[in-house]
Amino acid sequence: MDYFLLTQDWRYTDIPQLEPLSRQLPALKPEFVQPGDLQQPLGLYIQSHEDSEYLDYLEEALPLLSSRMMKLWQMYEPQMSFHPVVLMNPERSLQMTYHLAFPAVVDVLHEDSEWNQDHTLLQHIVLDRSRLPRRKIFKIGESTKPQIVIRLDVAESMLRRDMTGIALQKLEVAEPKTIYRAARPFVM
Numbered sequence: 719m720d721y722f723l724l725t726q727d728w729r730y731t732d733i734p735q736l737e738p739l740s741r742q743l744p745a746l747k748p749e750f751v752q753p754g755d756l757q758q759p760l761g762l763y764i765q766s767h768e769d770s771e772y773l774d775y776l777e778e779a780l781p782l783l784s785s786r787m788m789k790l791w792q793m794y795e796p797q798m799s800f801h802p803v804v805l806m807n808p809e810r811s812l813q814m815t816y817h818l819a820f821p822a823v824v825d826v827l828h829e830d831s832e833w834n835q836d837h838t839l840l841q842h843i844v845l846d847r848s849r850l851p852r853r854k855i856f857k858i859g860e861s862t863k864p865q866i867v868i869r870l871d872v873a874e875s876m877l878r879r880d881m882t883g884i885a886l887q888k889l890e891v892a893e894p895k896t897i898y899r900a901a902r903p904f905v906m
Contacts, residue, residue, distance in 0.1 A: 720870040722886040734766040759802040773883025782816040825859040
């Protein structure tokens with residue numbers, strides 16, 4: 719089975735921009751947010767223009783899904799939690815509802831994966847076939863940056879439905895490296 723890293727398509731340049739989260743929610747650490755941490759819909763201020771495109775996938779500070787993408791993900795991962803996020807632009811009297819997804823976090827990296835020097839950024843992702851979950855959507859557990867992986871069937875469904883703002887990078891999947899030891903000869 720093929721797996722893809724889901725990212726925002728950066729060719730879209732006129733999209734809503736989130737106000738810095740550190741000013742809006744100083745106590746919130748986006749990389750550590752869990753479904754139980756948020757009780758009410760999360761309201762975030764944005765800057766946007768009349769021609770701004772509201773994509774189906776935004777990943778500026780938090781990975782956010784449009785309602786139609788959330789429904790698609792629910793079909794493939796019914797147990798996944800989502801939390802509503804209202805993007806607000808008071809200057810334009812505009813509110814758009816998105817959803818923060820909480821995919822399962824799984825340690826799936828193969829030892830051939832490559833990191834930068836201080837081990838904070840994945841430069842080349844290689845998935846370990848023996849550690850892949852049965853899930854169709856999951857987050858790489860070893861990475862501090864939210865990196866969402868989707869299976870081929872989910873990717874095809876998203877493309878068939880013309881989801882906007884997505885970019886897919888096919889990931890390498892490798893067999894685990896095993897160390898074979900020569901058996902000791904039987905001596906009498």
